[in-house]
Amino acid sequence: xxxxxxxxxxxxxxxxxxxxxxxxxxxxxxxxxxxxxxxxxxxxxxxxxxxxxxxxxxxxxxxxxxxxxxxxxxxxxxxxxxxxxxxxxxxxxxxxxxxxxxxxxxxxxxxxxxxxxxxxxxxxxxxxxxxxxxxxxxxxxxxxxxxxxxxxxxxxxxxxxxxxxxxxxxxxxxxxxxxxxxxxxxxxxxxxxxxxxxxxxxxxxxxxxxxxxxxxxxxxxxxxxxxxxxxxxxxxxxxxxxxxxxxxxxxxxxxxxxxxxxxxxxxxxxxxxxxxxxxxxxxxxxxxxxxxxxxxxxxxxxxxxxxxxxxxxxxxxxxxxxxxxxxxxxxxxxxxxxxxxxxxxxxxxxxxxxxxxxxxxxxxxxxxxxxxxxxxxxxxxxxxxxxxxxxxxxxxxxxxxxxxxxxxxxxxxxxxxxxxxxxxxxxxxxxxxxxxxxxxxxxxxxxxxxxxxxxxxxxxxxxxxxxxxxxxxxxxxxxxxxxxxxxxxxxxxxxxxxxxxx
Numbered sequence: 001x002x003x004x005x006x007x008x009x010x011x012x013x014x015x016x017x018x019x020x021x022x023x024x025x026x027x028x029x030x031x032x033x034x035x036x037x038x039x040x041x042x043x044x045x046x047x048x049x050x051x052x053x054x055x056x057x058x059x060x061x062x063x064x065x066x067x068x069x070x071x072x073x074x075x076x077x078x079x080x081x082x083x084x085x086x087x088x089x090x091x092x093x094x095x096x097x098x099x100x101x102x103x104x105x106x107x108x109x110x111x112x113x114x115x116x117x118x119x120x121x122x123x124x125x126x127x128x129x130x131x132x133x134x135x136x137x138x139x140x141x142x143x144x145x146x147x148x149x150x151x152x153x154x155x156x157x158x159x160x161x162x163x164x165x166x167x168x169x170x171x172x173x174x175x176x177x178x179x180x181x182x183x184x185x186x187x188x189x190x191x192x193x194x195x196x197x198x199x200x201x202x203x204x205x206x207x208x209x210x211x212x213x214x215x216x217x218x219x220x221x222x223x224x225x226x227x228x229x230x231x232x233x234x235x236x237x238x239x240x241x242x243x244x245x246x247x248x249x250x251x252x253x254x255x256x257x258x259x260x261x262x263x264x265x266x267x268x269x270x271x272x273x274x275x276x277x278x279x280x281x282x283x284x285x286x287x288x289x290x291x292x293x294x295x296x297x298x299x300x301x302x303x304x305x306x307x308x309x310x311x312x313x314x315x316x317x318x319x320x321x322x323x324x325x326x327x328x329x330x331x332x333x334x335x336x337x338x339x340x341x342x343x344x345x346x347x348x349x350x351x352x353x354x355x356x357x358x359x360x361x362x363x364x365x366x367x368x369x370x371x372x373x374x375x376x377x378x379x380x381x382x383x384x385x386x387x388x389x390x391x392x393x394x395x396x397x398x399x400x401x402x403x404x405x406x407x408x409x410x411x412x413x414x415x416x417x418x419x420x421x422x423x424x425x426x427x428x429x430x431x432x433x434x435x436x437x438x439x440x441x442x443x444x445x446x447x448x449x450x451x452x453x454x455x456x457x458x459x460x461x462x463x464x465x466x467x468x469x470x471x472x473x474x475x476x477x478x479x480x481x482x483x484x485x486x487x488x489x490x491x492x493x494x495x496x497x498x499x500x501x502x
Contacts (some may be wrong), residue, residue: 027068027211027227027272029293029317031344033373033404034194035423037095037451037486039088041189044101044118044160046084046494050444051431052383053396055334057323058276058287063496066105066114067179069227069272070164071213073114074175076107079499088490092452093126095189101160112177113165122187124154124201154200156187166213173217183207191237194303199242205235205264220278221285227272235264237301262301269294283326289338291319300346313346313371321379331386342375342404357414370409377402387433394431398446399424425450440496445489452486 047064049055056064063082065072081104089096103116166177185205192201209231216224243257276287297313321338348369350362362368383396403422410416429446 027229027270027291027293028231028268029270029291029319029340029342031295031315031317031342031373031375032402033406035402035425035451036190036193037090037448037488038190039090039095039097039488040086040099040490040492041097041120041122041158043086043088043099043490043492044084044162045103045116046082046442046496047444047492048442049334049383049385049394050446050492051394051396051429052332052334052385053381053398053427053429055323055325055336055381055383055396057274057289057321057336057338058285059323059325059332059334063494066164067162069213069215069225069274070177070179070211071166071175071215071225073105073107073112073164073166073177074168074215076105076112076114078107080105081497081499082494084492084494086490086492088488090125091487091489092484094193094452094486095123095125097122097189103162109168110170111165111167112175113163115163116161118160120158120160122156122158122189124156124187125190125193154192156185156203158186159184173219175215177213179211179213181207181209181211185235188235194301195237195239197241197304198239200240202238202240203235205233207234208232222275222277224273224275226274227270229268229270229272231266231268231270233264233266237262237264260302263299264301265297265299267296267298279324283328284324285327286322286324288322289319293317297346312349313344315342315344317342317375323381330388330392331384333384334382336379336381338379340375340377340379342373342377344371344373344375346371346373354412356412362411366411368410368412370411372407373404375402375404377404383429385431387435390435392431392433392435394429394433394444396429396431398427398429400427423450438497440494442492442494442496444492444494448488448490450485451488452484 045064045067047054047061049059049061049064052059060075062075066076082101083103084101086099087097097120099118099120101116101118103114105114106112160181160183162179162181164177164179166175168175183206185203185207187203188205191203192198195201209229211227211229214226218224239260239262241258241260270291270293272289272291274287274289276285278285293316295315295317297315300313318341319338320340321336323334323336325332325334347367350364350366350368352364354362354368356362378399378401380399381396383394385394386392401422401424404420406419406421408417408419425448427446427448429444431445432443434441
């Protein structure tokens with residue numbers, strides 16, 4: 001994949017004021033075929049290790065773990081209140097957001113649980129410029145107005161609600177719990193960028209998720225845990241296209257204003273296993289994960305990046321990874337390596353009998369396009385940290401390499417094509433903390449490079465200046481993917497207050 005020149009000189013502006021991008025909990029594997037810049041929309045919970053690049057396989061995160069595996073709530077003692085406000089901005093006016101979560105967790109001798117509520121406001125990306133509407137016939141091409149539609153204030157408000165409840169099995173070291181998550185959404189970050197010719201995109205929908213978790217403490221710092229989940233994404237995208245004007249030959253061409261409705265539906269079944277144990281000596285610990293997702297995509301939007309209608313699809317995804325950590329007094333070092341193979345299949349069905357290029361007839365319900373994706377992705381996390389009393393700091397780096405092959409059979413045009421592409425995303429991170437008996441304060445930031453506003457070579461879809469806990473971004477590009485790079489800068493501040501001891 002070709003990348004347009006990136007202005008590295010801009011990096012000094014936020015010094016290395018670093019960020020947290022939005023990542024789904026580890027048991028959800030996102031499918032992404034274009035490097036769309038997205039911020040911290042789903043950064044909803046406090047976390048202890050994100051400043052270390054998100055190292056997690058062999059290192060516990062007592063703040064985040066109960067939200068990824070609800071059975072990890074068994075390690076909570078007493079009552080705990082938290083808030084973790086987050087702010088992010090994408091360069092080149094590609095959007096931003098503000099998030100305010102509030103929640104509580106509790107743990108007693110037998111029962112544990114928690115509840116949280118999050119309010120969020122997202123700002124849409126600026127629209128690129130296009131020829132505007134022409135109310136009357138124009139006979140002279142020089143009179144064609146070059147018009148930029150005013151960027152309407154398109155702030156979207158989202159609301160998230162989650163909770164968990166579980167129990168410890170006395171004398172067994174076993175804990176079991178259930179968790180739920182619900183989001184009422186007016187927008188998913190970055191979607192409007194995928195319709196660059198539109199005037200605006202109005203979104204609405206919801207996310208719903210249920211998790212069942214198990215944790216078995218085996219003694220001698222060994223543990224095994226498992227999670228079963230079901231996640232459902234249901235979004236509607238109303239895309240408003242303005243009337244536009246082109247001069248073609250001797251006659252003008254006017255495309256009337258229209259509204260196109262796209263549906264985005266994905267259902268995910270997932271299973272996750274994780275194991276941790278100490279290595280010889282007192283300082284090292286190792287861990288491993290195995291995650292499997294089965295996704296069905298009843299409806300996939302017809303993004304302009306492809307412009308070939310698609311209806312159903314399905315995906316199978318795996319995460320296979322290992323990690324080690326070393327704890328030497330107050331100092332911690334950790335590294336994770338994850339391999340992610342994914343296989344996706346999408347296709348389009350003819351709504352009515354349609355004639356192919358060579359005169360054959362595809363009956364109603366027959367396939368017009370068939371897309372098969374094969375992914376071979378890698379994820380590396382490296383981080384160090386030190387927690388003295390009361391001050392602590394962390395540094396980390398997350399590197400994600402996405403590579404896939406697309407084989408497409410177009411039965412309507414009667415041709416086959418193959419595409420091989422990929423990209424890398426880099427995210428350096430920084431964490432600062434203050435820990436007191438009465439409360440904890442944390443700051444985490446990360447700067448993400450390698451994504452931006454995507455387009456297709458030979459088609460002007462990208463602007464000149466430019467998972468998912470949400471729905472997947474499963475696009476079959478109609479040419480070589482190019483991207484105008486952008487920086488994503490996110491900050492998260494968290495405060496945790498224990499109200500009483502167990």
